[in-house]
Amino acid sequence: MYILLVNPWIYDFAAYDFWLKPLGILYVGAFLKNVGFEVRLIDLLNRHDPKLAEFAKLKPDKKFGTGKFVEREVEKPPFLKNIPRRYKCYGAPLEYFITQLKDAGKPDAVFVSSSLTYWWPGVAETIRVIKEIMPAVPVVLGGLYARLYPAHAVKNTKADYVFSGELSQINQVMNDLFKRNLNFDFENWFEILDPAYELYEKVGYLVFLTSLGCPYRCTYCVSPKLWRRFTQRKPHTVVNSVERYLDLFKVKDVVFFDDAILINTEDHFKPLLKLLIERDFGVNYHLPNGIHARLVDEELAFLLKEAGFKTIKLGYETSGYLQRTTGGKVYDEDLVRAARILRKAGFTKEEIQAYVMVNMPFQKAEDVLKAVEVCKNEGISVSVNEYTPIYGSEDWHMLVQRGVLDEETDPALLNNTVLPYWFRAGMSFETVQMLKTLARR
Ligand code: SF4
Known part of the structure; x- marks a missing residue:
C-alpha cells in the first residue's frame, strides 16, 4: 500500500x-x-x-x-x-x-x-x-x-x-x-513516533513537539479541546529525535512548538535542556509559541541561555480584567517577573518578545496600551497580533450566544486580517491600526 x-x-x-x-x-x-x-x-x-x-x-x-x-x-x-x-x-x-x-x-x-x-x-x-x-x-x-x-x-x-x-x-x-x-x-504514538522528516529532501529548520495539549483553559484557545489529555514525551526521546534529524539535515535552527512546554518543568523541560547542553549540537533553539510567564524561574532561564535559545516568546495577550475572565494564565506581575529573570540570564530585548492580542471581545484600547507599556518598561519586545475567535473555542460559543457571531459565519471571515472590518464586539479598524502603530514605536 x-x-x-x-x-x-x-x-x-x-x-x-x-x-x-x-x-x-x-x-x-x-x-x-x-x-x-x-x-x-x-x-x-x-x-x-x-x-x-x-x-x-x-x-x-x-x-x-x-x-x-x-x-x-x-x-x-x-x-x-x-x-x-x-x-x-x-x-x-x-x-x-x-x-x-x-x-x-x-x-x-x-x-x-x-x-x-x-x-x-x-x-x-x-x-x-x-x-x-x-x-x-x-x-x-x-x-x-x-x-x-x-x-x-x-x-x-x-x-x-x-x-x-x-x-x-x-x-x-x-x-x-x-x-x-x-x-x-x-x-502511545507520541512516545513511539518521530515526525517523519526523512520524507523531505531538504528542510531549512526542524520543528518538534515535546508535549501535546495544555492543562490551562483559556477562552480564546482550542488546545485543551483538541487533546483529550496533556501528554509529554520523555526528554531523552525528544533529544534523540533532534539528534537523528540534525544528523540528516545539518540545519542551524531547531524549534519547539509546544503549547505548554513548561508544565511539570522539573521532570520535563529542565532535564531536556540539560540533555541539549550535554549533547551540544551547536544549533540555535527557538520557543515561538508563547511560554507561560508564571512558570519561568531562574534555573530555567539560565539553562535556556546555556543551551543556545535565541527566541523566547511569552504569552501575555492583554492587560486588564480580561486576564482573569479569559482563564487567568498570566497577570502583569507574572510577565514582569519572567522578563526580569530572562534579562538577568542574559537574553536581549530582541530575543524576548511578549505576544499581545488586540481586538479581543470587550477589550479596551487602554488594556493593549498598558500591556505594551509593561513590556517596554521591562526592556522586552512586544508583538501585537490581531485577535481571532477560533471556531469551537469558548470565546466563539460566547459570541454566538450573544448574537455577535452567527453559527454559520464562515471561518474565512474570522481571519484576523478580516475581523476588524466587521467585528461588532471589537475595536474599529482605525483603533486596531493605531494600537499596532503605537506598539511599534
Ligand atoms: S492559550 Fe496557552 S495556556 Fe491557554 S489554553 Fe491555550 S495553550 Fe494553554
Whole structure:
C-alpha cells in the first residue's frame, strides 16, 4: 500500500514562514511507515525544497531560517470581496504541484493536512487540483480544520473522507478505507513516533513537539479541546529525535512548538535542556509559541541561555480584567517577573518578545496600551497580533450566544486580517491600526 501525503497551500491576505512545518501529517507519515506502508510527501509550504527552483524565483531566508513564501494573487471568495486587500496563494506554484503529482505515481490514497480554519480555501483548492490529476484516488482530509469543523470541510472541500479524530484514532480511517485493522500501540504514538522528516529532501529548520495539549483553559484557545489529555514525551526521546534529524539535515535552527512546554518543568523541560547542553549540537533553539510567564524561574532561564535559545516568546495577550475572565494564565506581575529573570540570564530585548492580542471581545484600547507599556518598561519586545475567535473555542460559543457571531459565519471571515472590518464586539479598524502603530514605536 502506498499513501501520498500533501501539505496544502495557504490562502490569506498575508502569510510568512515563521517555522511552519506540518507536524501532524509528518506523524501520520511516521505511523504509516511504522505499519509497513510506502509513504511520499508533497509539502507545498517547504520553501527549502531544491525542486522549487525550477518553477519560481526563490526568496532567501531571513532570520533563523524563516522567510517569505512564494506567492501569487488569487481571486477572493465572494464573502471576502469587500475586503480591500489582495488575497494570495502562499506556497509552491501550481506547475510545481502538478509535476509532483504526476511524478507521484499511483497512490492508494492521498492524505491532505489542514491547519487554521480560516485557511480552508487553500485546502479546498489543493484537493481540487489533486482530484484533477488523480480522479480515481480517494482523498482523506485531516488536521486542525478537519478536526475543529468537519461539517464545513465535508461541505466545502471535495475530500472523500474527512477525518476529525486525533492520530490515536486513525485506525478508523484505515478500516473504513482499506478494511485494514493495524497492529500498533495507538495510545502511545507520541512516545513511539518521530515526525517523519526523512520524507523531505531538504528542510531549512526542524520543528518538534515535546508535549501535546495544555492543562490551562483559556477562552480564546482550542488546545485543551483538541487533546483529550496533556501528554509529554520523555526528554531523552525528544533529544534523540533532534539528534537523528540534525544528523540528516545539518540545519542551524531547531524549534519547539509546544503549547505548554513548561508544565511539570522539573521532570520535563529542565532535564531536556540539560540533555541539549550535554549533547551540544551547536544549533540555535527557538520557543515561538508563547511560554507561560508564571512558570519561568531562574534555573530555567539560565539553562535556556546555556543551551543556545535565541527566541523566547511569552504569552501575555492583554492587560486588564480580561486576564482573569479569559482563564487567568498570566497577570502583569507574572510577565514582569519572567522578563526580569530572562534579562538577568542574559537574553536581549530582541530575543524576548511578549505576544499581545488586540481586538479581543470587550477589550479596551487602554488594556493593549498598558500591556505594551509593561513590556517596554521591562526592556522586552512586544508583538501585537490581531485577535481571532477560533471556531469551537469558548470565546466563539460566547459570541454566538450573544448574537455577535452567527453559527454559520464562515471561518474565512474570522481571519484576523478580516475581523476588524466587521467585528461588532471589537475595536474599529482605525483603533486596531493605531494600537499596532503605537506598539511599534
Ligand atoms: S492559550 Fe496557552 S495556556 Fe491557554 S489554553 Fe491555550 S495553550 Fe494553554
